[in-house]
Amino acid sequence: MRVGVDARVLSAQVQRAGVAQYIAEILRDGEDVSDVAVTALSYEQEQCRVGKVPIDVIRLVPGVPWQSVLLPSHLVRKRFDVVHGPAFSIPPSFWVKRVVTVHDVAFMRMPHTVRADTVHYLQRVVKYAVHHAAAIIVPSHEVETDLVKLWPKTASRIRVIPLGADRLAHVSPTSGYRLDAPYFLHIGTIEPRKNLTFLLEAFAYAVKDGHLPHHLVLAGARGWNNEDFWEALRQSPVANRVHVLGYVDDSQSVQLYQDAAVYVQPSHYEGFGLGALEALWFGVPTVASPTGAVRDVHVAGLQVVETRDVAVWAHAMQLATSLSRAGVRDALPTWRETRRLHYALYREVAQT
Incomplete structure (x- = not known):
């Protein structure tokens, strides 16, 4: 089974935080799952490199939308079974099953805290995604409740998958910043x-x-x-x-x-x-x-x-x-468990 993960956020964020950290972690160690072949999808390669997960580079074409034209064409041509939009949005597709992650609904609950252009973008793409995705991943029960209040028909397709707490388990500390006081x-x-x-x-x-x-x-x-x-x-x-x-x-x-x-x-x-x-x-x-x-x-x-x-x-x-x-x-939840639940959902979606 072939699963493509939209990894463009990794290309855009040199300083990884939030959504970029999430995408990097769900791609990590994906090669250990024998029955699910995960590929990162982006318009460049270097920033998207995570472990041994292969990267499909879908080159930008001037005047041609990447997500709505170039990506769907690539998914069909390469025979992907599932595509995961891990950053609020999914591409249009009649042939490939789609999964989306909605990290929060601040753009609806408190839009004054979000940049105006981001509010406009998210209100548009999330509405499309939650209506067309086969499954919707959220990181907490609070976001699940928020989504159901906004779009009641999404309830049966939502899966709560917590993020891991152990992302930094094997990272060595730097000695660059120290403070003598507590x-x-x-x-x-x-x-x-x-x-x-x-x-x-x-x-x-x-x-x-x-x-x-x-x-x-x-x-x-x-x-x-x-x-x-x-x-x-x-x-x-x-x-x-x-x-x-x-x-x-x-x-x-x-x-x-x-x-x-x-x-x-x-x-x-x-x-x-x-x-x-x-x-x-x-x-x-x-x-x-x-x-x-x-x-x-x-x-x-x-x-x-x-x-x-x-x-x-x-x-x-x-x-x-x-x-x-x-x-x-x-x-506490671990990223290993987070990845396991993602792969289980990919299998479920592919088989429905």
Whole structure:
């Protein structure tokens, strides 16, 4: 059985985050599954190289749409059985079964937190995808609920497949960034959905009220629509304790997780929230808002706290500093299981 995975996001993102990390992980080790032959599909090769998974390069042609013309033609010509759109969209096709992954519906639930061009694009392609895909993958039960509310007829085709927490298990830490003081850590793009202005307030309250020596480390791309965050940082009474690192690679992320005292994720909305699960895998006590994957796991060291009250969140952060690292890896989802469930779904779709 031949399965093609649209891997264009890997070509577009030199700094892999979120969806790109997901695509790379579902392609990894695919060669070990003897009855399912997975191929990455893109318009270039180098950035899409993951393990031993073969890559079909479908060259760009000026004036000819890649997804709606070049990709469907290639799928038929090469006799693919299933095509997986892992980034919200699928190509038109009457001959190849289609699977789509919808990571979240922020573009519908809170479009003001998403760039306007992205909102327009996702509202169009996701509506088409969920109506025409044979199966719809979502990373959490929250996204499943969101989709069913928006499009009730999708319910029978949705499969909840959590992302793995162990992506960095075999990555060696870098020695590039070290902080002498204990610190709270957040890894994620600086954008409105992450609620980082609230985090600055809660951090200031926690360290002042609790007389804590902790700092706050924020790692991740600079993002968009974040003027309120930068203004709040300028005005913060503890701005000298806040360290904004920008994008960090996997080795740097491992170092940050290993050294962090507490991981914090106050997001308004997450489809999954990979940072919190990865932090828990490293045993880091974690405080998170009740959205995404943290609603689906129940492990020691995790506090799930609403973000309605700064003082309540600050108290949770203070409490977390007194917790020791917990060994909860066995209770967390793994990428091996994530891949197994993807391959099982490919088989199911191909046989229907």
